[in-house]
Amino acid sequence: MGKCPCPRCYVQLAEVQDMGKGVDSERRQNTRQPTPRFFRMVDEARKDIFKGFKVSGTRVEGKLGGWSRVPTIVRRYL
Numbered sequence: 001m002g003k004c005p006c007p008r009c010y011v012q013l014a015e016v017q018d019m020g021k022g023v024d025s026e027r028r029q030n031t032r033q034p035t036p037r038f039f040r041m042v043d044e045a046r047k048d049i050f051k052g053f054k055v056s057g058t059r060v061e062g063k064l065g066g067w068s069r070v071p072t073i074v075r076r077y078l
């Protein structure tokens with residue numbers, strides 16, 4: 001399980017209690033920007049999944065990290 005409930009922002013699970021407050025709005029302004037490294041890590045995780053490694057295993061989790069990245073790409077921005 002990742003540290004963030006949302007793959008789009010950096011709000012962490014411990015900060016969910018502030019939802020709806022002014023500080024929450026400020027935190028959600030800092031959104032993630034996809035980078036080539038992000039796409040590379042997601043591609044590597046996807047390859048490992050198709051090779052048969054578990055999504056919740058240490059190999060795939062190590063590549064996706066604790067930031068709630070998901071091994072899917074809907075649209076490439078770069």
